[in-house]
Amino acid sequence: MTLSAGDWVEVRSKEEILATLDANGRLEGLPFMPQMFKWCGQRFQVYKRAHKTCDTVTGYNTGEWLGRRLPNAVHLELRCDGEAYGGCQAACLIFWKEAWLSPVDPAQAAAAGRDHAAARQPSGGCTARDVWDATKSSDQAPGKGPRYACQATELPSYTQPLKWWDARQYAEDIASGNVSAGKMFRGLLYFAYVGATMARRPRLGRPARWIYDRFQSLWGGVPFPRRRGDLATDKDAPIAHLGLQPGDLVRVRPHKDILATIDKQTNNRGMGFDAEMVPYCGKVFRVRTRVEKFIDERTGYIRRMKTPAVILDGVYCQSRYSENRLFCPRGIFAWWREVWLEKVPATAIGTPPSHEAVELPRRAAG
Numbered sequence: 001m002t003l004s005a006g007d008w009v010e011v012r013s014k015e016e017i018l019a020t021l022d023a024n025g026r027l028e029g030l031p032f033m034p035q036m037f038k039w040c041g042q043r044f045q046v047y048k049r050a051h052k053t054c055d056t057v058t059g060y061n062t063g064e065w066l067g068r069r070l071p072n073a074v075h076l077e078l079r080c081d082g083e084a085y086g087g088c089q090a091a092c093l094i095f096w097k098e099a100w101l102s103p104v105d106p107a108q109a110a111a112a113g114r115d116h117a118a119a120r121q122p123s124g125g126c127t128a129r130d131v132w133d134a135t136k137s138s139d140q141a142p143g144k145g146p147r148y149a150c151q152a153t154e155l156p157s158y159t160q161p162l163k164w165w166d167a168r169q170y171a172e173d174i175a176s177g178n179v180s181a182g183k184m185f186r187g188l189l190y191f192a193y194v195g196a197t198m199a200r201r202p203r204l205g206r207p208a209r210w211i212y213d214r215f216q217s218l219w220g221g222v223p224f225p226r227r228r229g230d231l232a233t234d235k236d237a238p239i240a241h242l243g244l245q246p247g248d249l250v251r252v253r254p255h256k257d258i259l260a261t262i263d264k265q266t267n268n269r270g271m272g273f274d275a276e277m278v279p280y281c282g283k284v285f286r287v288r289t290r291v292e293k294f295i296d297e298r299t300g301y302i303r304r305m306k307t308p309a310v311i312l313d314g315v316y317c318q319s320r321y322s323e324n325r326l327f328c329p330r331g332i333f334a335w336w337r338e339v340w341l342e343k344v345p346a347t348a349i350g351t352p353p354s355h356e357a358v359e360l361p362r363r364a365a366g
Contacts, residue, residue: 003074005177007046008104011039011096014128020099021126025134027097029158030073031151034084034132036094043104044076048329049176050095052162052169054319056332057155057297067169067325068159072098075329084135085148086302088295091288091311092152093331137300147300155297164324179327187326194226223255225275225321229262237261237268240339244310248287249344252312255281258340268337271309275321277334284344285312291335309335 003009011017014037020027050073055066073095082088137147162169170188173179179187197208209224216223231237238261244250255278266273291309293302311333319328 003046003049003098003101003103004175005046005048008043009046009074009076009101010043010104011036011041012100012102014040017100018126018128018131020097021131023126023130025126025131026158027099028071029154030070030095030097031134031149031154032100032131033080033094033150034128034135035081036078036096036100037128037131039078044078047075047077047093047331048178049073049172050075050329051172051176052325052328053095053155053159053330054322054325054328054332055155055159056152067162067164067328068155069162069169070095070159074098074101075331080150084132085150085295086146087293088148088150088302089289089291089311090152090294091333092150095151144301146302148295148302149300150295152297153295153300164326170326173327178329184327187320190321191323191326222279225278227255227259228264229266229268229273230260231263234263234265234267234269237263238339239269239307240337240341242338242341242343244287244290244338244341244343246287246289249284249346250287250310250312250341251284251344252277252281252336253340253342261337261339268339269307271335271337273340274317274334276317276319277315277336279318279320280312280315280334285315287311288313288333307337309337310341311335 017032017037017040021032025032050070053068053070055068059066075093076096078094079091080088080094082090135148135150137149137153140147170184174181174184193208193212198205209227212224215221242250258273258281262268262273288311291305291311293304295301296303315336316331316333317328318331319325322328
């Protein structure tokens with residue numbers, strides 16, 4: 001079975017899924033997390049095929065967020081609620097093995113049934129209790145609190161390295177419906193332009209960015225997304241306390257305003273402003289949640305934010321400008337400092353859908 005974006009599937013029963021798992025609650029190294037049981041028997045549409053992903057574990061240490069290959073998996077539009085993981089608020093998109101799903105299309109169902117029967121063979125007699133026990137790492141350190149093991153922390157164990165030049169991944173992006181041919185062309189064109197100008201000829205950086213911005217402005221496109229901040233160090237970066245709560249409307253400040261709050265490494269007091277966040281500048285979104293604690297994917301321990309960040313509905317990484325992991329389908333939520341946002345009165349606009357951006361007219365100067 002090879003599912004594509006837009007296919008309808010039904011999550012298999014609890015008993016069927018347990019039969020595919022080993023004694024550690026995993027299938028081919030991928031953990032099945034306890035909160036996923038609540039969706040058994042329900043039907044969902046495939047969001048994207050998860051044939052590749054980004055390395056958010058070892059990437060922190062090397063400074064290179066390389067791509068990883070993942071076989072026989074998809075994303076549904078279902079995110080982790082953190083219930084089994086100390087209340088982690090990162091809301092990661094969940095990976096689903098195809099063996100845990102049954103196609104609704106009768107033409108695919110017969111083949112999927114055979115694949116599922118084969119997947120049951122390596123079962124290690126897993127129980128629901130085993131799945132819950134597997135949320136804690138076997139390597140616990142006294143006095144440091146629970147060390148968790150989830151799909152995010154265990155990513156290197158169920159994926160393999162994927163080179164950016166492996167053209168097969170881009171062909172699969174298009175064939176699976178993850179990315180349109182036009183969007184793929186624009187993404188490759190962006191990297192070709194950057195490589196031919198700024199990467200190989202640094203002196204062309206400023207004029208190349210100027211040309212890029214003027215060209216994009218012809219149809220209201222996104223300005224060049226990779227710019228350094230104005231601050232020499234992020235230790236004195238400004239902080240704002242807007243008291244944002246879930247449901248509040250905010251406008252993302254213009255990119256030039258955000259550049260004044262970050263350093264040359266694009267950090268604001270340790271939190272990065274990524275190029276993938278630039279397309280959202282100037283648009284209005286609804287606050288989804290405040291992020292006060294999360295699991296450090298490198299260590300498995302809960303970390304608490306000194307200054308809380310916020311997550312906005314529908315605002316996630318699209319991997320349009322990300323070296324080595326172009327069009328990664330993982331959809332990681334962007335985290336926002338409140339200084340990068342401005343609160344919008346609810347009376348200033350009709351209630352927008354929670355998952356869409358809404359353009360507001362800019363206020364006149366003065």
